[in-house]
Amino acid sequence: MTRSPAMMALRWLVFALAAFIMNFPVIATLITSLKSDAExxxxxxxxxxxxxxxxxxxxxxxxxxxDITHYLANSLVxxxxxxxxxxxxxxxxxxxxxxxxxxxxxxxxxIVNLRAIPLIIFAIPIYLMYQQVDLLDTRLGMGFIQxxxxxxxxxxxxxxxxxxxxxxxxxxxxxxxxxxxxxxxRIVAPISVNVIAASAVLSFIYSWNxxxxxxxxxxxxxxxxxxxxxxxxxxxxxGVRWGVAAAVMILATLTPLVLGLLMYRQIGRxxxxxxxxx
Amino acid sequence: MQISERRRDGIWLLAPMTLFLLLxxxxxxxxxxxxxxxKVGFETLRSxxxxxxxxxxxxxxxxxxxxAAWFSLRFAIIVATLQVLLGLGLxxxxxxxxxxxxWLMAILMLPMMVAPALVGLMYRxxxxxxxxxxxxxxxxxxxxxxxxxxxxxxxxxLVTIEILQWTPFALLILYTAYAAIPTSIREAAxxxxxxxxxxxxxxxxxxxxxxxxxxxxxxFIDSFRVFDNVYTLVGPGAGGSTTTMSIYIYRAFFKVxxxxxxVAASMLLLVASFVVLFAINKLTARRxxx
Numbered sequence: 001m002t003r004s005p006a007m008m009a010l011r012w013l014v015f016a017l018a019a020f021i022m023n024f025p026v027i028a029t030l031i032t033s034l035k036s037d038a039e040x041x042x043x044x045x046x047x048x049x050x051x052x053x054x055x056x057x058x059x060x061x062x063x064x065x066x067d068i069t070h071y072l073a074n075s076l077v078x079x080x081x082x083x084x085x086x087x088x089x090x091x092x093x094x095x096x097x098x099x100x101x102x103x104x105x106x107x108x109x110x111i112v113n114l115r116a117i118p119l120i121i122f123a124i125p126i127y128l129m130y131q132q133v134d135l136l137d138t139r140l141g142m143g144f145i146q147x148x149x150x151x152x153x154x155x156x157x158x159x160x161x162x163x164x165x166x167x168x169x170x171x172x173x174x175x176x177x178x179x180x181x182x183x184x185x186r187i188v189a190p191i192s193v194n195v196i197a198a199s200a201v202l203s204f205i206y207s208w209n210x211x212x213x214x215x216x217x218x219x220x221x222x223x224x225x226x227x228x229x230x231x232x233x234x235x236x237x238x239g240v241r242w243g244v245a246a247a248v249m250i251l252a253t254l255t256p257l258v259l260g261l262l263m264y265r266q267i268g269r270x271x272x273x274x275x276x277x278x
Numbered sequence: 279m280q281i282s283e284r285r286r287d288g289i290w291l292l293a294p295m296t297l298f299l300l301l302x303x304x305x306x307x308x309x310x311x312x313x314x315x316x317k318v319g320f321e322t323l324r325s326x327x328x329x330x331x332x333x334x335x336x337x338x339x340x341x342x343x344x345x346a347a348w349f350s351l352r353f354a355i356i357v358a359t360l361q362v363l364l365g366l367g368l369x370x371x372x373x374x375x376x377x378x379x380x381w382l383m384a385i386l387m388l389p390m391m392v393a394p395a396l397v398g399l400m401y402r403x404x405x406x407x408x409x410x411x412x413x414x415x416x417x418x419x420x421x422x423x424x425x426x427x428x429x430x431x432x433x434x435x436l437v438t439i440e441i442l443q444w445t446p447f448a449l450l451i452l453y454t455a456y457a458a459i460p461t462s463i464r465e466a467a468x469x470x471x472x473x474x475x476x477x478x479x480x481x482x483x484x485x486x487x488x489x490x491x492x493x494x495x496x497x498f499i500d501s502f503r504v505f506d507n508v509y510t511l512v513g514p515g516a517g518g519s520t521t522t523m524s525i526y527i528y529r530a531f532f533k534v535x536x537x538x539x540x541v542a543a544s545m546l547l548l549v550a551s552f553v554v555l556f557a558i559n560k561l562t563a564r565r566x567x568x
Contacts, residue, residue: 012375018372089295117551119503123527209396227395253391253392256392260391264387272450275492
């Protein structure tokens with residue numbers, strides 16, 4: 001490919017256009033969230049005449065009816081459970097599959113293929129099951145679901161990474177009398193810290209953004225922000241307060257956006273590995 | 279270490295995850311199977327009455343079921359095809375730029391970080407007739423703006439939204455595949471007089487083929503089961519013109535309360551997924567030796 005200055009300028013232009021168009025909903029929402037109601041209705045364009053934070057303040061004034069901190073806290077807790085539990089379950093399982101060759105015949109292909117199955121299939125029986133065991137509308141119940149959703153990817157990422165580790169260290173430790181559990185915790189876990197962190201971040205983002213099960217399994221106590229955000233569209237009776245709605249959407253998406261910007265390398269590598277190895 | 283000891287340790291390590299999956303996947307699947315051949319309501323959950331394949335017959339003879347299946351299939355094929363083409367084009371065209379400024383990828387990946395449900399809500403604002411940015415500029419420049427969510431236009435709007443959010447995925451995977459092609463191969467080809475478009479045709483694209491296939495498959499599956507953004511943007515109804523397979527099942531269960539129908543439709547969807555997966559596995563298995 002040519003690297004002439006003109007071609008590079010053209011590439012910059014295409015990049016800027018693509019970035020603008022693909023990120024357009026977030027950009028437009030951010031701009032709207034910084035305008036007053038009057039300005040939104042008189043001028044919906046892409047420039048802000050008098051920037052203001054009134055919409056962000058207004059969100060917290062209606063916390064008696066729609067409590068955004070509650071939804072954010074719910075999302076945080078269930079995403080942490082979802083990411084943490086998935087790692088806790090998948091790490092030993094991945095090791096068993098790669099090194100001890102247990103479960104490679106059935107469990108592994110089953111879980112990997114799970115990614116390709118529409119989750120709505122399991123949503124209804126899980127709803128009925130949760131109803132019987134009082135897990136409906138709980139953070140714990142939602143955490144379990146997030147774990148289920150994340151398991152396939154986390155397992156693939158961990159198994160791929162463990163398979164690439166040199167086996168000699170583990171064998172040396174075994175000769176010295178270390179048990180499998182000790183090897184796992186003292187040797188494999190510390191050298192896998194990068195892939196564990198990357199899987200955790202990606203699982204956290206996926207959990208934070210999950211919507212279907214949040215919609216079905218929660219009603220008030222455990223409503224995640226992905227579901228709660230839409231409540232603000234109907235918050236003031238008749239008309240939607242678009243500025244407030246926009247501010248809510250920005251707050252709702254801030255956490256994964258910041259994580260995505262800070263850790264794009266790890267996330268990109270995980271997404272690629274998860275896609276190609278799966 | 280002895281074989282039996284390895285087995286024992288392995289089973290212990292694998293057991294928690296397997297147990298978890300049995301509880302949260304195995305058990306629901308059994309429930310799905312039972313309810314799909316039963317007459318059951320919310321009051322009779324514990325005592326479903328087995329009635330045979332009536333629910334399946336109801337699903338198969340429901341024109342809305344087939345409309346939803348056709349919607350999802352058409353949606354998935356169009357979206358996955360365009361995403362892969364756009365992603366491929368961007369990946370190859372932007373490669374020299376991304377090589378020297380890798381952080382630009384972070385900005386291109388951002389759309390994937392936003393919850394699809396929120397993207398749907400954001401477009402409710404962006405496409406709104408009076409306060410939306412897009413209609414505002416269309417009125418300004420064009421004097422007219424189409425209704426983006428009408429019965430005839432909603433499909434195109436949803437396709438566009440889905441493509442804009444997930445083309446970054448195709449771009450990421452395909453750029454990684456493109457960047458992984460050793461330069462020595464291109465240099466060798468250049469010595470033989472193969473460069474520019476020829477290099478693309480005879481070297482880059484063939485070497486990227488596996489990645490292209492995987493990307494297409496993942497995007498197809500994800501688009502086929504689409505729910506979040508469709509639900510938040512046009513709601514579960516919209517005159518039925520935007521009923522995806524997932525929304526059909528959701529509605530049968532929560533809005534109509536027809537558990538049997540919803541579950542039978544789920545099982546049909548599961549069987550269809552297995553058929554697709556089986557076909558894909560067969561295809562990739564056959565290609566591997568070459």
